[in-house]
Amino acid sequence: MEAAGRVGIAILGGLELWLGDRPQPVGHARRRAVLAVLAAEANRVVPVDSVIDRVWGERPPDKVRSALRVYLSHLRRALTPTGMTIARQESGYVLVADAHRVDLHLFRRLLAQSRDAREPRRALSLVGDALTLWRGEPLAELDTPWAQAVRERLRRERAAAEGERIDWALACGRHRQVLPELTTRADAEPLDERLAGQVMLALYRSGRQADALVRYQHTRQRLLGDLGVDPGPALQELHQRILTADPALVPTDGTAATVTARAPAVPRQLPAPPQWFTGRGEHLAALTAAADQRDTMLITAIGGTGGIGKTWLALAWAHRHLDRFPDGQLFVDLHGFSPDTQPMDPATALRGFLGALGVPADRFPHDPDAQAALYRSLVAGKRMLVVLDNAATAEQVVPLLPGTASCTVLVTSRHRLPGLIARHGARPLSLGMFTDAEAHALLVAALGADRVAADEHAVAELMALCGGFPLALGLITARIRYRLRPVDAVAELRTSVLDALDADDPTASLPSVVSWSLRRLTERQRTVFALLGIAPGPDTGLPAAACLTGLPVRETRAVLRGLADACLLDSHHGERYAMHDLVRAFATTYAHHSLTAPVRRAALERGVDFYRHTAHTADGFLNPHRAPIALDPLLTGTHPQPLPDHPAALAWMDTHHPHLLAAQQAAAGHHRHQAVWHLAWTLTAFHRRRGHRHAELAVWRAAVAAAAHLPAAARILAHRRLGSAHAVLGQHEQAMRHLHRALALAEDHHDATQQAHNHHALARAWERRGDSRRSLEHSRHARDLFQDLGQTVWEAVTLNAAGWFAALLGDYDTAREHCGQALALHDRHHDPNGKADVLDSLGYIDCHTGRHRQAVRRYRQALALYRALGNTSQYADTLDRLGHPYTALGDDERARAVWREAQELYRQHGREPDAERVRRHLDDLAG
CATH class of the missing domain: 1.25.40.10 (Tetratricopeptide repeat domain)
Known part of the structure; x- marks a missing residue:
């Protein structure tokens, strides 16, 4: 705010609204707190929940949203004379105002201008104006965690500004004026090396070289005694220069005392472009289109799982467009997912950028926020590219973002960085696996067209086994170049895909690369990742995942989203999640190493029961006249998916057919014989309607094996269904063997219902062998049995079958009679x-x-x-x-x-x- 005639909001001065020379009333403390929260984010939307959290903390009162609306109404009236207003946008509120009308933003603007100034006196004046805005404790009436964090951040910003004021004062030759203040501050903070250096320089320039050297020794002894370390390089260098009476320490009228007065450095930090980069045409075009059309700073977050080629894409595009960035290119590996290092502190990256931009180490601001501000000042207005590679979190990236539209930023990460997208407008660019054409192009580029064409069959299988995974293709290609034939590489992949894709160099090992991603996950996320590796089917929906993990649906959704954000899962429409085959192979291995056998078995049994109980419900809609069977009680933690009607049941079965087949295989592997048989039973009507003939054969083969451990009724039905499945596929001998086996068992156990069904199945089997006369005999036998049993729906089915076979034999009158009777019965039973x-x-x-x-x-x-x-x-x-x-x-x-x-x-x-x-x-x- 301006010193006089001001109109604005004081945060640094203690939560006040100023109009003219006096603070204006805005009500009680909570109302002022709401104003302060919005003013701190002036012209940016603050979500309602964030306002409540920042004002009331962890325990907001009842009807807090109503109270907030009342406060906002009062605040809008109070702001009317100022020309500022509070608007509702999207899911929050925004204070619409010129930023300089809020003292916090004016403070930061003045500091930025001072760091951009080339003349020391101008810079000193601006810093001084910024510091005069401080008149009390910031947000003094507010004691929420947010306010405490803001106060601590502002304390650091003020300390950095004070340090810069002293730097500029020294640059202006005012060492004598600031020496008393400096000495007092240095005595109060004896471990602050920046203060110690400022005191030493002021003493030296005041003609007190000996005192300057004594101050250094005192500082050194205190650092050794309290922390066990020597002074840093900057302080040691200053000590040496004072010892040798370096003439450059004494400023002259012509001395360029600011860092910005140096000749600007043009950094060229990009690593070499990737040698065999191929494909990614759409992604390259998207980057170019965004760079052409932007009107604000372009930030692109390139996301994807480890080894997908994010860095390759960023470097390939950057090298193709160097002409766009004449002022230089900055690059840093943030080690977000590295095998032997922790993620880089953004302050470390900042210091690297400042050095690349020509700032001497002794001129780095001490405070990280001040370093970030200086960095933004140095790149302001410049056409530069900043590549932030291998980022772990949005928080690691934000301090490294320039502040002007002239710069372009490429961020690569295995995490999707939703915070960067939501808060800073980053454009997401997700990388998937190579297409077949891209994979083939990579192999041609690396091996040569002749070598690829010479072993085309093996190359095609190699591509299929790698599944378009760039890291896998690159590793196998490297081995082929130096020691393997394509056919040998295929043999290795078939034997053990993860072993074949392992390497001594962890950056080239697919298992190692995936394992690094797990290090950034929570324990629960790692457990769910492992369980998804053993889940039945090609992907997993939310209800099935909740049963598999044993977690509530809400918690399961949060974990799955976290894994998707970490690019370990692909999220599809309808909350379905899938892993790439190679990532899933790793997850399966990880499950067997990280989870006990009882934990794995319990999870798999819950998953199997989810599918079979839901399928049982679906089958009830598809085949409502089928005789019911009893189900085992649900396992604890299993919640079948409710299905409201026939269309929903059919849609669910269509979607989950692969999962049901996989669930049956899993049940067989754990000797859950009843589940194996029951899953086959639930799938029969669906298979018949959708024409899944080979799947029907497979499930009943498994069911026959399981039925050997079950009662006779299960064995009879299993043989009958398997015989029918063989018959549909034209495998007549196998069909008759199982159908007659089923009939014999039914007769041995005097089961008339099963005998009737078996005669009906035999009728259909003989039809496929072209013997309609035998088909008619079995149909009539089945009809008579069902009639005696009073099972009128099946009586109608077999009447229609008898009519059909009579028609095939040319007896159309008998056929029409039988079919007419069947139609009446079906109408009666709907x-x-x-x-x-x-x-x-x-x-x-x-x-x-x-x-x-x-x-x-x-x-x-x-x-x-x-x-x-x-x-x-x-x-x-x-x-x-x-x-x-x-x-x-x-x-x-x-x-x-x-x-x-x-x-x-x-x-x-x-x-x-x-x-x-x-x-x-x-x-x-x-x-």
Whole structure:
């Protein structure tokens, strides 16, 4: 604020609003505290929660938000004469005001101007004006943790400013005037080497060389006695210069006494560009586009897992655009994720930057905040590039950011640095794995096109095993260059991928690089990372992860987000998280080394139970007429996902089909026989609707093995389902062996229901062998058994089957009669899938008895039901059959459309013989 006629807010002067020469009332302490919090961040939005935390601390009163709104209303009225106002923006509030109207910001602006001044007297005047703004204890009425931290930071800023004032006074030849003050301050702070140096210089320039040397000895003895260290290099150098009476210590009228008066240094700190950099065209273009279009300082946060190529991208782009940065390039490795060092203190990086910018070590400000301010002053207005490589946190980066739009900053980190993005407007640029084309280009660049082409098959497999991971590709490429053939490298990767990607140099070892990322995680995050390595399936959703970890959903979400921010997980739509295959291989190994066997087993069992209990619910929607089975009680910590309806159930099964298959494998590995059998049972209806024929075979093979340890009913069903799965794939001998085994077991145990189901399955198996007569016999036998058992839904199913087989045998009247009875039963029991099956059969009967328009209506009714049920397998069959009445009616265009759709579905389901048959229909139509 100006000294007179001021309009503004005093923070350094004790929470006051000034209008004219007198402070204006703004109410009680809390209201003034709210004003101070907003003024400290003038023209920047402060979130509501942050305001409350800074004003009230850890224990805000009830209805604190209402109180805050009242305070803000009063403050707006009080601010009206000043031209300042408080606005609501996004999720917080902002004080809209010229920064110089708040004494804190004016103080910092004056200091920055002083550091930018080339003339010592001007700099001294500016520092003096800044210090006159201090008239009391900052934020004196506020005692929250935020206020305490701000006060401590401001204390350091004031101390740095006092030191700079003395420096400028000495540069102006005022050593005699400041000597009394300096001596008093140095006596009070005997370990402050900067103060000691200022006293020594003032004494020497006052003609008291001996006193200056004595002061050095006193300081040295105190440092040795209290801290056990010698004075630093700067103080030792000054002592030596005083000993030798260096003439340069005595300023003359022409002495350039400020650091900014030196010839500016042009740093060129970039390391060499990467030798085999390839690909990343979109990322390079994004960096260039951002540099072209920006109107503020450009900060790009390049994120990605270790070994993904972040530094390579930054250096490659920088070297291609050196002409944009004529004033120099600064580079520092912040060691955020290094094997043998802690993350670099930003103050250390700052000192390196100041030295590169031409500041002598003895001219470095003592206070870190002052060093950062000097750094910003030196690069202000310059077209410079600053590369901050391997950052650990946003806090490590912020002190190294320039303050003007002329500079460009590239930050690389294994952490996504959300704080840097939110608070400083950094643009995120995430790196993923190489595409196949990029991976191939890297191999060609490193090995040569001829060598890659000479072993094309091995190179393709090598690329697949590395999964586009740049570090893995680089390591394998280096080995091929010096000692391995591509085929040998592939053999190593197949045997043990992590061993093959290990190396003596930890920076080139994928296991080492991933392990460094774990060091920055909490213990809980490391545990969850390990558990995700053994989780069933290719990725993990939030509900499944909560069961796997045994944590509440809220805590699980926080841990998963932390792992995603650390670039160890990829976050997908719908809160799904996945690891790259190589990172997952490391996580699996880490789980076996860091977690006990009971912990791993308990977690995996919770994960398996999540999938099978949720799948059981889903199957209830897909197959509501199936006889229920009893489930084991849920394990503690397992919470199945609720599914409200049929569409949700089908969508869940589509998403989690790979996880259910993996869960069954995990259950088999832990000898959980009931879970293995039950997972196969829950998947059958889904597999049938979606055409997952090979998956159906696999799950029932596992279930048959597990059923050997279960009661007879489980064994019967397992053999029947496995036999049916073989039959669908045309493996007739295996099909008949298991189906007859199931029938024999059912007869031995006098289980009429299982006998009926087995006859129905045999009917379908004989159909696939082309024996419709035997199919009809088994269908009628099954119908009779279900009728005797009173199971009318299955009676309807087998009636329709009998009608279908009668139609295949040319007995259309009998077929229509059976199917009509089946349709009535399905309507009575509201079974849409069964009704669709019957309509499909009736369409076939109508088509083969010349009723083509009726056939089209039947088929289209069946298609509508199949579509609503998500039954794409039988939907494809009905489309296939619908083409025939269309052709009979001369509607070739519609026939062509339905056959093309059927052909595409067959191909999606892997039913190539069916797709080929439809292709012939299309060829005939074209001919």
